[in-house]
Amino acid sequence: xxxxxxxxxxDDEEREESFLEEESDxxxxxxxTQRMYAFAASLVAGLALMFLSLIVFAKPIKFALxxxxxxxxxxxxxxxxxxxGRQLGMMFDPARIYATAIYIGCVVLALICAxxxxxxxxxxxxxxxxxxxxxx
Numbered sequence: 201x202x203x204x205x206x207x208x209x210x211d212d213e214e215r216e217e218s219f220l221e222e223e224s225d226x227x228x229x230x231x232x233t234q235r236m237y238a239f240a241a242s243l244v245a246g247l248a249l250m251f252l253s254l255i256v257f258a259k260p261i262k263f264a265l266x267x268x269x270x271x272x273x274x275x276x277x278x279x280x281x282x283x284x285g286r287q288l289g290m291m292f293d294p295a296r297i298y299a300t301a302i303y304i305g306c307v308v309l310a311l312i313c314a315x316x317x318x319x320x321x322x323x324x325x326x327x328x329x330x331x332x333x334x335x336x
């Protein structure tokens with residue numbers, strides 16, 4: 201859109217684009233304001249689920265489900281700002297590939313322990329590993 205405005209106005213100056221004004225390969229037609237709202241909503245929903253998980257801390261399976269989905273929502277909320285392709289590219293950058301693989305593995309492990317195995321001890325360990333991987 202900016203390029204069209206530049207062409208119509210005859211302005212040939214280069215300008216730096218912020219991360220909200222970048223082209224998103226045509227997959228997303230959200231405006232920068234809509235992206236900010238979607239980011240905020242996803243982040244708040246993720247944080248709310250993580251907070252609610254603390255209420256059911258005594259029940260590790262419910263805790264694991266709420267915490268894991270909240271964590272994934274909070275981490276995924278930045279995809280609204282920079283785009284999912286760029287976020288995945290940054291996550292699978294050679295410097296971050298090990299941290300990403302361990303984090304995704306721990307998320308899957310926590311869900312498997314909570315939903316399929318129904319083991320409270322394994323679920324707690326998986327959540328601890330998930331928190332450590334997220335911090336790393």
